[in-house]
Amino acid sequence: MPPKIPDLGKIKQIIPPLSAEMHKGQAGRIGIVGGSEDYTGAPYFSGISCMKLGADLCHIFCEPGAGTVIKGYSPDLIVHPYLRTSQHIKESNLSPKDIVDNVAGVFSRLHVLVVGPGLSRDSVMLESAKSIIEKAKEKNMAIVIDADGLFLVQNHPETVQNYQKAVLTPNVVEFKRLCEAMKLKFDDNERDTMAQKLSNAFGGVTIVQKGSNDLISNGKEVLICDAEGGLKRMGGQGDILSGVIATFLAWGKGYEDGVWKHSGTLESKEISLLAAWSGCRIVRECAKRAFEKYGRAVLTSHLLEEIGPSYASLFEKGTSKI
Template identity: 55%
Template sequence: MTLTKPTFDVIRRLIPPLSPDFHKGQAGRVCVIGGSDDYTGAPYFSAISALKLGADMAHVVCQPTAAIAIKNYSPGTLYILVFCKSRHDFKNPDLTSEEIIDNVSSLFKRAHVLTIGPGLSRDKMMLECTKGIILKAKEEHIPMVIDADGLFLIQNNPDIIKDYSEAILTPNVNEFKRLCETMRIEFEDDCKGELAQKLSQAFGGVTIVQKGKNDLISNGNSIFLVDHKSGLKRCGGQGDILTGLISTFVAWGVAYKKNIWQHDNSISPTDIPMLASFAGCTINRECSWAAFSKLGRSVQTSDMIPEIGPSFQRLFER
């Protein structure tokens, strides 16, 4: 088993230039599927992180009752859509899951990538709708980054994501163990890189981001190691920031494949999920360290948000 790292120069090739020739949305449109009565902060962290990194647009598709809270975290910066016929209809409890799935699917043209799971909850209706959204997104070959309760959905329905190489799963240690159990892989704490590779292979080449002291990323063939320095405070919500960061790089990868700007086409499309995951993990760790260095034990996940731009500049700006 060989652990490797891509060079930052390779990752820089995925980053679109700042150009007056671009129109709004070309440099990244991220759609977060999540947000519920109990969890409104997680989808906000994912969406605002995508915007702070450099995505042009971030949408949040959520339960109607979560929309106002999420919008109020940052008025004017997020476009909030809800699980109902109209984003202005907050009182219709009678929609079927099929209607909701169709409504959300109609938004796919606005997204380069779906970020599925932050704040989703384990509500039966939410999970049923999200399952249908994933299946529809696969039909249209839309990349997706899946975390949190999205992973709970995958744990109980592994076939909906199996063999879909455009998917990235970002489990923490407990989520990783449960996914291993689902795919009948014996968990061993001392061979994590090999396990990430085995789990990816079991899912048919889905990219696995195994979060931990060091992050391990595998597509079943290669294994990337991310051992960049990180803050020592493990406050909740850092994984939500990570999904936004990875999703932005995936969106940039879509723009790269479409040749939105002139480049040498030296990056294979099959390498983009791995590179996007490595870049997102590295920036997330840099942000964590920067915020922790200033605030120590009092640091909160919200303190990482202002560090995203400076961290990106330190690591990847030419």
């Protein structure tokens, strides 16, 4: 079965209404695990994208060296400097368990977790992230894994094996490495089927295979996002994608919990797939709009200003073609 584009009506079902009857937090509470001294932009891009799409709250769990910087980027983000690198954990008097427990203590206030943006490949940071993912799985939370989080999964596939609320968002290189980790032979001639194969190898996690066309699969269905994007590939766009997908997943959680009145015709198993595709579509639209304005001078930060207009154009203004 060839990849397909989803039905717009299905996607709209998981988008909460803007209503005076809803209170703070019901339109999405996201947690971002990432951010180290060397990488402060990635968790910011992921977190602020959540807010600009329409999530109510975003918490960032990072290293103290990153925390002060990220707080300076935006007062809209709630920053928890709970993580530690191997260099700083001894002087902090914290154990790895303390770090994980501090992060997990906030889980009751979250709908979705994003793991990886700016995390670094420090051994203590990665081990903490691995344990945090396990704690999130115990809470049955949706988890988006990107960047250094994918490096963790590549080396420890059991971290997400069979957890169908996980969404992995690899680029071309990361995808091939995940295939190697799962003993799959990557074949460019069979690219349209590789996301489905990798999803099945992981036991039905949602795979977002980023590329010239994005392919999204939960092992049963394959969606394609082939809309036009920008022509410049600067770093940070994947971080925006992780935040946008997380927001759609948080909205899906609200849909499942009946936070607002709806027909209830959408099955829970469809939410991750639709959320991932919707994220890809919005980010491509953002990239297209930003590139049209700035050309070669376009920056990732320019895409942030296009999230609201892109969402409105695609999902609010009666667009028939997405």
